[in-house]
Amino acid sequence: MTTAEIPTLARDPRFTGLVEAARALQPRTVALRRQLHKHPEVGLRLPRSQAAVLHALDGLDLHVTTGESCDSVIAVLNGANPGPSVLLRGDMDALPLTEDSGLAFASEEPGHMHACGHDTHTAMLASAARLLSSRRDALSGRVIFMFQPGEEGHHGARHMIDEGVLDAGGRPVERALALHITATATSGVITAKPGPIMASADAWTVTVTGRGGHGAMPFHAIDPVPAAAAMVGALQTMVTRRFSVFDPAVLTVGRITAGTTSNVIPETAELEGTVRTLSETARAEVLEQIPAVCRHIGAAHGATTDFELVTGYPPTVNDDAVAGRVLDLAASVLGQRHATVMPDPLMASEDFSYVAQKVPATLAFLGACPPGSEPDSAPPNHSNRVHFDESAFAHGVAMYAAFALDTLR
Structure with missing residues (x-):
């Protein structure tokens, strides 16, 4: 003024x-x-x-x-x-x-x-x-x-x-x-x-599907838990390495769910989180990168992934x-x-x-x-x-x- x-x-x-x-x-x-x-x-x-x-x-x-x-x-x-x-x-x-x-x-x-x-x-x-x-x-x-x-x-x-x-x-x-x-x-x-x-806000869920089995014999199963755990770190790294600090993306994994007991390798694991950006350009890019990162990490573990997006506000x-x-x-x-x-x-x-x-x-x-x-x-x-x-x-x-x-x- x-x-x-x-x-x-x-x-x-x-x-x-x-x-x-x-x-x-x-x-x-x-x-x-x-x-x-x-x-x-x-x-x-x-x-x-x-x-x-x-x-x-x-x-x-x-x-x-x-x-x-x-x-x-x-x-x-x-x-x-x-x-x-x-x-x-x-x-x-x-x-x-x-x-x-x-x-x-x-x-x-x-x-x-x-x-x-x-x-x-x-x-x-x-x-x-x-x-x-x-x-x-x-x-x-x-x-x-x-x-x-x-x-x-x-x-x-x-x-x-x-x-x-x-x-x-x-x-x-x-x-x-x-x-x-x-x-x-x-x-x-x-x-x-x-x-x-104020930022955009979108919610997402990634379901990692492997093959269940006995906790004593993981080589007979495809364990989705380490795959899901690897995705958490990879997603955070992706944000810091793919996005400018001047056009940021904030990604949070708020929930990880897998398994029912200590000695059973579950068939699935699930990640749920949010992502926020200050531009539509960064928003489009991060929503493209999340499923891609998870898909490739899942493939490296022999698992498959399914990505669901709930679109929020721009x-x-x-x-x-x-x-x-x-x-x-x-x-x-x-x-x-x-x-x-x-x-x-x-x-x-x-x-x-x-x-x-x-x-x-x-x-x-x-x-x-x-x-x-x-x-x-x-x-x-x-x-x-x-x-x-x-x-x-x-x-x-x-x-x-x-x-x-x-x-x-």
């Missing part, structure tokens, strides 16, 4: 009082967040969460539709003047996890928990819809509010794209923004970076210009100390990547380290003890609103 840009934005009347307006909506934001947190739902079907969003939007002059393949909500706000569309996303689904946070509004649904903060994303987006509705006269175009289920491994964004969320405004989406809360960053701080910010790649603008807006609207350039990508994955493949978009993080904790030691997202500072919500609401107002000048 330029030093001249921040004061210019600060003087723009469209951004005046955004944080104060967001704070005025804080009781609504917190109430919806806690309602969702008490009753988390997993996957693509979230009837209770969908109903809560529809109730939160009731009475606003929005065009609201719901999904067919999933329990999504699309709300469109028409500005006072014609123009392009801007998309703001909030995901709604929870994780299959038993909560142990000790919060007064902890999950009441056994085995389900909002451990990744999607309840906060949904609540902030609903309040942003209310804030922007009150500033319709400053909008030239349409705001698409994308309330998405199924982010946690269910490809909810892809379902919504297939059902037309990017065309809901009737004009091309010029820019898109998703905020993701994190308990391991300073509360109220927006962090983003141009380029890759890399999330921020548009350079949009990421820079988000940081400019954060510095102007929230204050310069609340805008930070993220030094490195995360190797976790996000299905906002599907949106970012189609339109200029940015995923940014909103810090919400709880009071009394330090970012480095606070329970992280996906922990059953994670807790987010609710005072950070006003900055999230204000950022959603500022992004829309800036795009739809």
Whole structure:
């Protein structure tokens, strides 16, 4: 960002009082967040969460539709003047996890928990819809509010794209923004970076088939266990020798299974793991190399291999210009100390990547380290003890609103 840009934005009347307006909506934001947190739902079907969003939007002059393949909500706000569309996303689904946070509004649904903060994303987006509705006269175009289920491994964004969320405004989406809360960053701080910010994630399984036999006579069998063990080391070596550190691949073997007892050579052994990359080029290459390495090692042991792939999300790649603008807006609207350039990508994955493949978009993080904790030691997202500072919500609401107002000048 330029030093001249921040004061210019600060003087723009469209951004005046955004944080104060967001704070005025804080009781609504917190109430919806806690309602969702008490009753988390997993996957693509979230009837209770969908109903809560529809109730939160009731009475606003929005065009609201719901999904067919999933329990999504699309709300469109028409500005006072014609123009392009801007998309703001909030995901709604929870994780299959038993909560142990000790919060007064902890999950009441056994085995389900909002451990990744999607309840906060949904609540902030609903309040942003209310804030922007009150500033319709400053909008030239349409705001698409994308309330998405199924982010946690269910490809909810892809379902919504297939059902037309990017065309809901009737004009091309010029820019898109998703905020993701994190308990391991300073509360109220927006962090983003141009380029890759989150990785692809694919899961794979290799089944090694040999010939079973007695543990005392391995020469009468084809033992799949040493073959599988050799594959683990060879796969790690392949990653370090075939991929640049500047376009990395992270491969993890998370499970090895073989045999039933100590004196029997099993017929099969199984490896299961994940692989993550920051580019589609590296992704394609590593997914080609894994079965090849295992096949050749298996052949050297006299065994055969079978490779199965469960395709996950592509890399999330921020548009350079949009990421820079988000940081400019954060510095102007929230204050310069609340805008930070993220030094490195995360190797976790996000299905906002599907949106970012189609339109200029940015995923940014909103810090919400709880009071009394330090970012480095606070329970992280996906922990059953994670807790987010609710005072950070006003900055999230204000950022959603500022992004829309800036795009739809």
